[in-house]
Amino acid sequence: MTWAAIIVTAVGCYLLKLAGLSMPERVLDHPMVRRVADLIPVALLSALVAVQAFSSGQSLTIDARLAGVGAGLVALLCRAPFLVVVAVAAVTTALLRLAIG
């Protein structure tokens, strides 16, 4: 099932890329198309951040992950590069778990 999802994602993502290179550019002239395209990643990524930081399975939870994401946010505000942000979040969460057991 996981492999099926990987194949579907791979084929779909490739066709989405190819479609852009093959379609007439005037599709972009529609401001609504541009806005939806800009906002879909914003909506999905925000939802992913929220769900991954505040929930486990179907219950809402607050745990050491939240401190890690908070530390990652501080790193972003300090203009840290991607890998530093991710590492700061992971280390903060790991240390907090070590401290509170």
Place this chain on the structure above:
Amino acid sequence: MPADPTSPGSRASGVRSERRQVLFDSLGVGVATGAYGLSFGAISVASGFSVWQACALSLLVFTGASQFALVGVVTAGGSPLSGAATALMLGTRNTLYGLRLASLLGLRGGERLIGAQLVIDESTAMALKPKERANARLAFFATGLAVFVLWNLATFIGALAGQAVGDPRTYGLDAAVPAAFLALLWPRLSTLRARVTGVLAGGLALTLVPVARPGLPIIAAAGIAFLASLKDDEPTREAG
């Protein structure tokens, strides 16, 4: 140096001198982006994907946010299918990149089939940067190939490291996933409309978590993007 900036000689030397800069920058972007392939490999394997599945995602899907989304949704208990749906919706932005690149690069036949796989955030940004249009193709392919090679290499190394980690909670890798999404989201929050969309989408997803099957709250949040797009950018009404 020719004094007349419009003479063909000066133009050619402008293209040449910019070319070296383009190659240097492309490699830099490749290294920086490749490095985060390490975190993708480690996180996906620690989340229960096999080393080969992680590598297949980087080779075949080759668009970071979609790959993280598939792994993230499945790890959170969502079905692989809802993971794929989320990944595909995130992949739609590459269609828009392709639209913008099509006339700039003028790719034909086999060139287009290969080039398509390289249409990602980084290669698009770099292709749109050079002042000399002749360097756009170079920037696109150099960046795309540098990221492709290093991203896949890093995924493999990261995946091997993730195997050694075992439980993702060790070393806080479960917090690394939302932090990675946050870092991908951050540069997209430049407008008020984007910020409002982000807050509403996050809020809607959390509201749905207790009642909907895992994975569905994320897909539902995409609806916010459509609603937020309905209003025009600036009021076009004339003042007088």
